[in-house]
Amino acid sequence: MNINGFEITGYQLAFVIVSAVTLISAALVVLLPNILRAALFLGLTLVGVAGLYVLLNAPFLAAAQVMVYVGGITTMLILAIFLSKDVMKVKFARATYNPVLAALASAVMGLFLIVAVVASEWINRSAASGPSETVGDIQPIGLSLLQPYAFPFILASIILTAVIVVVAVIAKEDSSDGS
Secondary structure, eight states: OEETTEEOOHHHHHHHHHHHHHHHHHHHHHHOSOHHHHHHHHHHHHHHHHHHHHHTTOHHHHHHIIIIIIIIIHHHHHHHHHHSTTGGGOOOOOOOOOHHHHHHHHHHHHHHHHHHHHHOHHHHHHHHHOSOSOTTOOHHHHHHHHTTTHHHHHHHHHHHHHHHHHHHHHHHHHHHHHO
């Protein structure tokens, strides 16, 4: 496709679409006053990040993003919203809003992130070494994630499961006491 003399590939078009969906849904997470809708848009934002991983040729990270964040964290957030008593009836008061200060803080943070990425060692090293030959090899990722951290990972899973059960019991007791 040729637009105004620029050759646009399908990959670039997909990147623009996925990036736009991710950025718009992230903005809606912050701007929407309804917490349930914000949580749903958070799920869409995380799906967009997974799409960016796919475009970066990192299917393992994309699958982990969908399973852990979209499947687990978003579901837990929505469950917590539903189990919280009268959370949907709460109107959040807007704090003092200063768009100039917000734009200045965003610009400073953006500049900091750009400088951090450009000056980072890993980006300079990867640019110097060229494309990696082991792009599809996920064994080192799995070993580094689970070998030293298998016990803490299982312990965190058990604790999160216990928290969900306790929240469900507390929410059930609150609803039966009020009726």
